[in-house]
Amino acid sequence: MATLHVALHDGxxxxxxxxxxxxxxxxxxxxxxxxTQIGLADSFEIETEIGTGTGSSSTVxxxxxxxxxxxxxxxxxxxxxRHVGVSVIDGRLELKESEERFRYA
Numbered sequence: 001m002a003t004l005h006v007a008l009h010d011g012x013x014x015x016x017x018x019x020x021x022x023x024x025x026x027x028x029x030x031x032x033x034x035x036t037q038i039g040l041a042d043s044f045e046i047e048t049e050i051g052t053g054t055g056s057s058s059t060v061x062x063x064x065x066x067x068x069x070x071x072x073x074x075x076x077x078x079x080x081x082r083h084v085g086v087s088v089i090d091g092r093l094e095l096k097e098s099e100e101r102f103r104y105a
Contacts, residue, residue, distance in 0.1 A: 001047045002078040004059065007102050008041040010034055011088025020062045021046050048078045063093055 006027070008017060012034045019027035026046050034041040048059045059078050063086050064071035072093035076082050085096040 001049065003081045004046040004048060004061065004076060004078075005043065005081065005083045005101065006046065006061070007043040007083065007085050008032055008034070009085050009087040009102075010039050012041040015065045015088075016067050017042075018064045018066060019044075021048065021059050061095070063095065065093065 004021065006019065012032045014031050014033050016030050017027065017032045018025065027044050029042065032041045046059075046061075057077060057079050058075045060073060061076050061084060062071060062073045065088070068088075068091075070088070070091075070093050072086075072095050074084070074095040074097065076084060076097060080099070083098045083101050085098070085102055087094050087096070
């Protein structure tokens, strides 16, 4: 199994957040707000089948904020553990992927 570590970073202000991985809903929370002191609103992990480098070795991650009409999708490799940071910047969702974990204050 590979693990996708998802961190909701900056710009969340009482937002409902819905996250799907492939066809399955993996996260839903009604009131997510960023703690500005550390730039983090929430975090969670998703277990996925590990890819072998051939065939399907990624998971489609979709993050939406229904109350704002925002959504973003990203294909994330599942060849090992990955970290995805999600922020609301200038009225849009941005997903940032990293092989290393994010640092917080």
